[in-house]
Amino acid sequence: MPRPSFEIGTVRVRPGSEKSVTLPITRLVTGADVDLPIRVVHGKHDGPVVWVDAAIHGDEAVGVEVIRQVLAGLDPKTLRGTLIAIPIVNVLGFMTGSRYLPDRRDLNRSFPGSPRGSLAARIAHLMMEQVVAKCSVGIDLHTGSDRRSNLPQVRADLEDPETRRLAAAFASPVMLHAPLRDGSLRSAARERGAKVLLYEAGEAWRMDEWAIGAGVLGVRRVLAALGMTDPVAEDEPAPSTACHRSGWVRSRGTGMIHLDVELGRHVEKGERLGGLFDSFGKRVRLVHADRDGIVIGRTEAPVVNRGDAVVHIAEVTEVTEVTGPAEG
Structure with a gap:
């Protein structure tokens, strides 16, 4: 029996196909609409539903390129499961290179959001209802902030066995046990039962190739560890160093x-x-x-x-x- 189509917003994506979707956010003073861009890769075969997002902070460009390269290597006809990719969550901030939204709110302190709250709360609510609610696993891509650079690392709840398994599969140089922060996507998604990895690498508003390469390989390894794709063809990656403080x-x-x-x-x-x-x-x-x-x-x-x-x-x-x- 074939998989059912995947529904998101007003769009249905047939199994074995992929489709771009736009979810309305707001309207500019010029009258132009601002939408949340999403790409759904709905595999022909059964498997988990996973999301990967980037640019929750509008000055974080590394994750956008990571998602582009990951999507380029996926085939919906062989994929087992469904991947929802949101390369730019903070669209308004990204257009101006700003970490925050126009009202200076930090989107990653606004989850789970509200359909009638601030702009940040509305975007957060849209992400939660249209993306997170449909997924069992998420990968949240970030970079350093405030003129800081970060070693490729995964931050996650290492005390949860499945989350730790996925963090180890990502195989970044370091995996750090990180407490949940109120208002963060990771915290709100955890409340919904999702396993979430937060990837940190590179510097804000830079395309650090070493950070991009490590992120692409890491996401591909996680998809393979979930059984969604075949194992990544590569030399055996170095094991991650686990850190709790x-x-x-x-x-x-x-x-x-x-x-x-x-x-x-x-x-x-x-x-x-x-x-x-x-x-x-x-x-x-x-x-x-x-x-x-x-x-x-x-x-x-x-x-x-x-x-x-x-x-x-x-x-x-x-x-x-x-x-x-x-x-x-």
């Missing part, structure tokens, strides 16, 4: 910063990470690691003030092998 080293002074550590570097407590200098080149302060761990984020700002976050260090818990498809 992390923290930012903050500047103890003000000055021009020169960091000596790159993303992915393992450091020890007390190790020198860099230094602060005045405008004449005189060193005014050193920056030291406050814990053992791996550098998963760093500032890219040339000037820092006292108290600013400069290096993000995750404490290593264990190294986890890459996992394959679930049995059964």
Whole structure:
């Protein structure tokens, strides 16, 4: 018996086909409509329904390219299950390169939203009702913010066995156990019963190829681990480093910063990470690691003030092998 068509908005997508869908968000002062762009790949064969989204923050471009490349490699005639791709959630912010919506609200603090609330609440509600409610798994793609760059990493509930299996399958250099934040998509989706991975990599408003490549491979590996596609043809990926705690080293002074550590570097407590200098080149302060761990984020700002976050260090818990498809 063939799969039924997949319904989203007012559109029906036949099994073994894919279709672009637009869901209305708002109307501009010019009278032009603003829609949420979605691509549905409805596989010919039964399987899970999964979403992948990017640009919830409008200055995060890496995930948009990740989704483009993932979609280019999918064939609905061989796909087992359904993939819903939302490459740009914060459409208005993305058009101007702004992290936030025009009213300065953070969309990722507005879930689950409301059909009659603020613009952010309405977009959040639309995502929840038309996308999340139909899915069992989601992958939320992000980058660093505020002139920070992030090592490719998956943030998830590592205490949930299935979520941890999928995080390990993604095989990013680090998987970090991250508490849920009120108002986030991950928190609201969890309340609906979905398993969610949040991918962080690269810097805002940049197309970091290393972050894009790791994200494309990671999403493909998760789809394979869910049994939706065949395993990714590649050399055996390095296992993820599991971390359960992390923290930012903050500047103890003000000055021009020169960091000596790159993303992915393992450091020890007390190790020198860099230094602060005045405008004449005189060193005014050193920056030291406050814990053992791996550098998963760093500032890219040339000037820092006292108290600013400069290096993000995750404490290593264990190294986890890459996992394959679930049995059964």
